[in-house]
Amino acid sequence: MAVKSLVVTGSIGIDTVYTPQGSAEDVLGGSAVYFAFGASRLTQVRLVGAAGDDLSERYVRLLQDAGIDIEGLEIRQGSRTFRWTGRYLDNMNVRETLLLELNVLAERPPSIPDSYRESEYVFLANNDPDVQLEFIGKLSSPEFIVADTMDHWIRDKRESLLKLLSRVDGIILNDSEAKMFSGTGNLIKAAKRITDAGPSFVVIKKGEHGAILVEDDKIVAVPSYPVEDVIDPTGAGDSFAGGFMGYLAARGSTTFEDKAIALTYGTVIASFVIEDFSVNAIKDVDVSRIEERRERLLKIMGFGIIE
């Protein structure tokens, strides 16, 4: 098994976030950014995304300093970066969007550098499924493709989403989205209906309740890592996906067992992200801190305690 190349495409954002713990204005965010920071803790990751000329130099350096390959970061002169302003309510499980400016995301998709075309592992962060499909078409021979999606596309672009599902190996989505897609309140049934539509596996993210992986008749459930002081949940799901894919790419293998282990990495990566605004808490995390939390996570899962 050799390390596989990993590419992500999705949004680069400038976020303003209000949580019960404080606020952060005009900070670096976006699905591809959070994914890339998560994955970069475990492997090299290539970022494909477009930003406007309002993206601060400082943020570009943050990406570089994390070791993220930004050849595919397209800074478009005269365009503005995607912006999101949101507020989390008391329990941090509910958030409301106060302002959403698509800006550059409403323009043509970013182009993919030639050097990325042979990328082996691919993550399509949440986006219009037609755009996600188009990106797949630009790759020469992807080996392992995983996509995220959201309620909006499940409701309004079901046909395109079904086409996407037939082209990917796996999908990662929230429990509410899994239930919405499948029309059942039972997560196990929901997972089966999703894999019936194409992907060989599905990862369902349940926030504070952890995540489950379903493939054929196999299931693995990983609890969330306990974080007492959640500062900002933004990016938890994307960085979770980054940890998941980052581990698989570093390992260069995607058996069910690999994916189960990858879930634990995703879980730990996300636990760092939510301890501060933007990518502040994840950007400097090294492998030893990841392994330390992962050891505790395994104990929480009963390893060394049960049986």
Next chain:
Amino acid sequence: MAVKSLVVTGSIGIDTVYTPQGSAEDVLGGSAVYFAFGASRLTQVRLVGAAGDDLSERYVRLLQDAGIDIEGLEIRQGSRTFRWTGRYLDNMNVRETLLLELNVLAERPPSIPDSYRESEYVFLANNDPDVQLEFIGKLSSPEFIVADTMDHWIRDKRESLLKLLSRVDGIILNDSEAKMFSGTGNLIKAAKRITDAGPSFVVIKKGEHGAILVEDDKIVAVPSYPVEDVIDPTGAGDSFAGGFMGYLAARGSTTFEDKAIALTYGTVIASFVIEDFSVNAIKDVDVSRIEERRERLLKIMGFGIIE
């Protein structure tokens, strides 16, 4: 370690339940009943509860056939059994009470047979904390006391509940109740605030998301056992507690490790209960079927897959 005697006190009920899968009229229910059926799959259990003379002979036989010690079942002539009618909404996570008749539960508490006074392990199913405290007072030398409670008592009887918490070893409650009691949306913080009030451990039940055990700075999380066709969730929590306490009593030991393993038994026991109305699905379950599901549960928890 020797087997410990186990006693439960709580409600004996006659339930009428409507779920999206069907309905059942005037069936055996109640917190102590579900607990006793769960525990009886793993050990002897003594039942203390009061019913009216409307409790069918058939239901008394059901309890006996399950091997439950019913010397403490007090059938009160001229009284009516506690009755509950409820309906589950589509996703089975929300239920509404259509009818509640306290009946015999509004009378004096049941008396405890002399032969039960030396019971070693004790489970106080959900009830008025003052009644739960009174029951503790009737025991000569309980070694291990665990209580359940609910939102109603947290809101309206906080002082009594705090007194109860100072007298028990552990408490089992739902996540929404843990959050309500502690005034925090963070489950880990909630668990700490609860143990600060007295009990050395807390088990938080999260329905389809499983359960967590918190004691000192140790946590174990066990996912729910996947059940695709949930017929009736009634009694899941009480039978879970029955499996948990039943395992501990059979083992005669209550270390953190024992409790962690006990969580897996509670989880499996509850998974049977919800597959049919009333106690239909649990009453004949034997140890081999329990161990079969438990082995699968351990796989879902990653045993043999992760690391």
